[in-house]
Amino acid sequence: MTLLxxxxxxxxxxxxVARRKKPLRSRAYKTFxxxxxxxxxxxxxxxxxWMLLASFKTNVDIYDAGKSFLFTPTGENYANVLxxxxxxxxxxxxxxxxxxxxxxxxxxxxxxxxAMSRFTMHRSALVVLMARVIPGVxxxxxxxxxxxxxxxxxxxEVLILSHxxxxxxxxxYIMMSYFDGLPLELEESAQVDGLTPIGAFRRITxxxxxxxxxxxxxxxxxxxxxxxxxxxxxxxxxxxTLPVAIFDFVSYASIDWGGLMAxxxxxxxxxxxxxxxTQKYIVSGMTAGATKG
Amino acid sequence: xxVLTPARTSGRTVNAQENxxxxxxxxxxxxxxxxxxxxxxxxxxxxxxWTLYLSLTDSQGSVRAAxxxxxxxxxxxxxxxxxxxxxxxxxxxxFTLVALGCEVILGMGIALLLWRPFRGExxxxxxxxxxxxxxxxxxxxxxxxxxxxxxGFANQLLGLVGIPPQPWLSGQDSALPTTIFMDVWxxxxxxxxxxxxxxxxxxxxxxxxxxxxxxxxFQRFFYVTLPLMMPTVIVAILLRGIDALKTFDILxxxxxxxxxxxxxxxxxxxxxxxxxxxxxxxxxxxxxxxxFFMIIVGTMWLLTMRKKxxxx
Numbered sequence: 001m002t003l004l005x006x007x008x009x010x011x012x013x014x015x016x017v018a019r020r021k022k023p024l025r026s027r028a029y030k031t032f033x034x035x036x037x038x039x040x041x042x043x044x045x046x047x048x049x050w051m052l053l054a055s056f057k058t059n060v061d062i063y064d065a066g067k068s069f070l071f072t073p074t075g076e077n078y079a080n081v082l083x084x085x086x087x088x089x090x091x092x093x094x095x096x097x098x099x100x101x102x103x104x105x106x107x108x109x110x111x112x113x114x115a116m117s118r119f120t121m122h123r124s125a126l127v128v129l130m131a132r133v134i135p136g137v138x139x140x141x142x143x144x145x146x147x148x149x150x151x152x153x154x155x156x157e158v159l160i161l162s163h164x165x166x167x168x169x170x171x172x173y174i175m176m177s178y179f180d181g182l183p184l185e186l187e188e189s190a191q192v193d194g195l196t197p198i199g200a201f202r203r204i205t206x207x208x209x210x211x212x213x214x215x216x217x218x219x220x221x222x223x224x225x226x227x228x229x230x231x232x233x234x235x236x237x238x239x240x241t242l243p244v245a246i247f248d249f250v251s252y253a254s255i256d257w258g259g260l261m262a263x264x265x266x267x268x269x270x271x272x273x274x275x276x277x278t279q280k281y282i283v284s285g286m287t288a289g290a291t292k293g
Numbered sequence: 294x295x296v297l298t299p300a301r302t303s304g305r306t307v308n309a310q311e312n313x314x315x316x317x318x319x320x321x322x323x324x325x326x327x328x329x330x331x332x333x334x335x336x337x338x339x340x341x342x343w344t345l346y347l348s349l350t351d352s353q354g355s356v357r358a359a360x361x362x363x364x365x366x367x368x369x370x371x372x373x374x375x376x377x378x379x380x381x382x383x384x385x386x387x388f389t390l391v392a393l394g395c396e397v398i399l400g401m402g403i404a405l406l407l408w409r410p411f412r413g414e415x416x417x418x419x420x421x422x423x424x425x426x427x428x429x430x431x432x433x434x435x436x437x438x439x440x441x442x443x444x445g446f447a448n449q450l451l452g453l454v455g456i457p458p459q460p461w462l463s464g465q466d467s468a469l470p471t472t473i474f475m476d477v478w479x480x481x482x483x484x485x486x487x488x489x490x491x492x493x494x495x496x497x498x499x500x501x502x503x504x505x506x507x508x509x510x511f512q513r514f515f516y517v518t519l520p521l522m523m524p525t526v527i528v529a530i531l532l533r534g535i536d537a538l539k540t541f542d543i544l545x546x547x548x549x550x551x552x553x554x555x556x557x558x559x560x561x562x563x564x565x566x567x568x569x570x571x572x573x574x575x576x577x578x579x580x581x582x583x584x585f586f587m588i589i590v591g592t593m594w595l596l597t598m599r600k601k602x603x604x605x
Contacts, residue, residue, distance in 0.1 A: 033406055037413075040403055041420040047478065048423060050446055051435040063444050112329035119322045124330055131333050133589060134341070135539050137565045138582040141347070141575055142340035145356045165336050168329060196318045226428040228542045233570060243430040247546060250434070257438055264431035275426040282422060286483055287490035290528045 048268075055261035062257045077262035085259075087266055089238075090245040094267075097156065097231075097241060098224035101163035102217050105171050108164075110213060113175030114201060118184075125176060131169040139165075140233050147234070154236020162230040167220035174219065177289035178212030179205075215285040218278045225271055242267045348579035356575055367580035377556065377564060378581065382588075384469060384552075385560040389537040392476045396533060397526065399477065400484030405514075407485070408492050421482040429479065433546030436475045437462065462547055468557035475543050480536075484529050491525030492518075527600040531593065538589055541566065561585045 054062055056073040081087050116125045143162065144153065152158045182205065190200040228243040235244055246263050249256070275282055317324055348367055352360035371378050407417065424432070439446045440461035448458040461471045495518070503517045519526075541562045544552060550571050552559025559567075565585060568578030 033411070036402075036406055037411075037417055040406070041417055044420045044424055044478070044482070047435055047439055048427070050439055051431075054438060062438075065444070065449055068446070068449065108329040108332060111325035115322050115325035119326075121322070121326060124326055127330055128333050131337060133535055133593065134337060135562055135565070135582060135585055135589070136541075137562060137569060138344045138579070138586060139336065139340040141356065141569050141578070142343040143336075161336070165333070168333060172329060196314060198314075198318050198321055201321075222426050226426075226430075226542075228428075228430045228546075229566070243428055243542075246428075246430050246434060250437075257444075260434055261438060264428075264434045267428045267431045268426075271426050271428065272423055275422050276419065279418065279422055282426070283418075283486055283490075286425070286486045290487045290490055290525055290532075 051261050051264055051268075054257060055265045057258055059256065059258050074258075077258040078266070080259050081262045081266060085245070085249075085263075087242075087245065087263065090240055090242045091266070091270075093156075093235075093239055094225055094241040094243075097159050097163055097239075098221045100156075101160045101167050101224050102220045104160070105164045105167035105220055106213060106217055109168050109171035109216070110175055110206075110209070111201075113172045114179050114205065116172070117176045117179035125172065128169050128172045131165055132173070136229050140230070144233055153234055154239060156239055158234050159231060159239055159241070162234055163224040163227060166223055166227055166230070170220050170223060171216040174216040174285050174288045175209070175212055178209060178215070182208060211281070214278070215281040215288070218274065218281050219285040222271055222274070222282075344579045344582055347575050348583050350576050352575040352579075353577075354573050360576065363576070367576050368584070371577065371580045371584065377559070380556065381559050381561050381564040384558065385538060385562070385585075385588075388469065388473055388476070388540065388558075388560055389534060391470075392473045392480075392537050393530060393534055395473070395477045396481045396484045397530060399481050400488055400529070401526075403481070403485045404488035404492055407489055421485055424479045425482045425486075427479065429542035430546045432475065432479055433543040436471075436478075436543075437547055440471055465555050465557055468548065468553060472544055472547060472558050475547075476537065476540060479543075480533060484533060487529040487532070488522070488525060491522050495521055523603040524600060527596060527603060531596045531600070534592060534596065535589065538562075538592070561588075 053069070055077055056075070057067070057071055058074055058076065061067045061071045112128065115121065116128075143158075147153045147158045186204050186208070187197075187200040190204045191197060195203060226243065227241075228247070231241040231244045232247065235241060240248075246260070246267060249260050249263055347356075347360075349362060349364060350360040351363045351366075352358070403421075407414070438444075442448060442458060442460050442463055445461070447461060451457070451459065460467055462468050499517050499521065500513055503513045508516065539562050540560065544558045544560060544563050545566070548558045551567050552563045556564075561581065562585070565578050565581045568574045568581060
């Protein structure tokens with residue numbers, strides 16, 4: 001749709017002149033592009049902005065259409081959420097589960113991805129990637145049964161295990177495509193110089209893969225932080241993570257919208273700040289393996 | 294790894310360590326790959342086998358309670374259930390197809406807008422990233438407020454252009470399209486990122502050659518760029534499609550148990566979750582899950598085949 005407005009007739013006859021002079025149509029396309037980009041940005045940002053605004057409103061103001069944008073901001077919602085509802089505990093829980101499951105998944109996943117990439121173990125990789133395809137619910141009933149028999153439900157261990165199940169396939173997938181792109185020659189020459197294969201992996205490949213591991217680690221942290229279903233079933237009152245805590249917010253009779261929006265903001269802000277600082281890594285992780293034939 | 298630390302003590306330890314090092318290096322392929330595979334394998338294969346077993350029994354109430362083997366009865370019940378199961382299949386497929394369609398078309402449009410460098414590119418990229426990383430449950434709550442029929446911003450906005458208020462999430466027919474809209478808002482950015490990576494990796498030459506031959510922009514996109522992009526488009530569909538089929542968070546966060554009081558947004562995943570954890574019908578839910586799993590694997594297989602055909 002965007003391309004329709006580029007020069008057509010001039011390009012056919014005199015392409016050189018057409019491009020140098022920038023005819024009217026090209027200017028029209030430029031304007032269209034700016035307008036379209038602004039529309040896209042508004043569409044993506046406006047809802048988040050609305051959530052942020054509402055989190056600073058009293059519930060009376062939220063019900064008042066006249067005070068959509070002009071109102072006296074209040075910090076009460078945040079005070080409520082953080083103090084009365086113990087959100088600091090949930091923030092810590094979310095952080096701890098995401099951090100440990102990411103760290104352990106990196107330890108297991110990076111060597112696995114390396115072996116799978118170097119020895120082209122496609123079928124083995126498929127086993128790990130199955131974890132990304134399978135519906136989580138089908139695993140939860142057996143997990144719940146086994147772990148509740150082991151008296152582990154409600155503890156951090158089982159939450160971390162279940163989140164590793166999300167993180168590990170992601171890490172293996174991203175790191176495999178990263179190792180695929182890393183030249184073999186460096187390792188080979190290190191081995192000629194007397195390093196063992198494992199030594200070459202540890203001293204040459206790993207230091208070269210820091211960017212890849214950062215990508216995989218950040219994405220796996222975000223996915224774990226955002227995970228809802230596993231924590232919904234497997235967390236207890238002491239290990240509840242933020243998404244579950246927000247969900248519990250609406251199970252009361254009437255919704256405290258201001259508080260709910262403050263809670264939603266508290267969950268999303270940390271992850272967005274991380275995302276802003278690590279933008280490059282997130283983009284390369286999201287697009288890993290997408291452009292290979 | 295410890296194998297690499299030079300041994301300082303007696304000759305015997307050195308020997309043992311050397312032996313271990315040699316052994317480790319010889320078997321490094323499986324030494325590296327096995328832990329991750331065992332971890333995932335144990336957590337998948339055993340539960341999957343159990344789900345398969347449960348689907349052949351009348352287990353309910355508690356998994357611990359005695360249950361009888363009923364053969365394929367659950368599958369028969371599920372496959373003849375036109376009240377919950379088939380509508381859920383329909384909703385899952387329409388949710389996935391419509392959301393995916395919008396995301397790929399919008400995503401391609403936005404990726405083309407972003408393709409050539411421009412001023413302020415950085416800010417647009419930040420805007421694209423934010424929905425993508427936002428916690429889905431929080432996103433669901435955010436849209437709940439915006440789409441609230443009485444106080445929501447969506448109806449205020451419609452009021453400005455003179456359109457009467459809509460029921461959005463609380464309407465029986467409008468709930469599913471509204472959740473599709475939410476999915477499109479959150480995940481179009483991911484499609485944009487993937488397609489943009491594909492566009493940037495394309496070489497300029499085919500496009501340039503077509504331009505020299507007098508092809509217009511429209512022709513160049515449909516006959517040059519799009520065919521070259523097809524493998525990337527299919528990767529995007531594959532990655533997004535798997536997640537779209539399994540969508541749970543925003544549906545459960547906005548409509549709760551059973552996908553709302555009329556099951557307006559009850560997809561297979563929500564249905565199976567409800568059967569398992571709200572109604573404890575383990576036998577039935579396992580049958581639903583096995584069928585659901587077959588649908589997902591079937592779709593993936595078809596897409597992978599298509600990708601292979603396109604790449605050739």
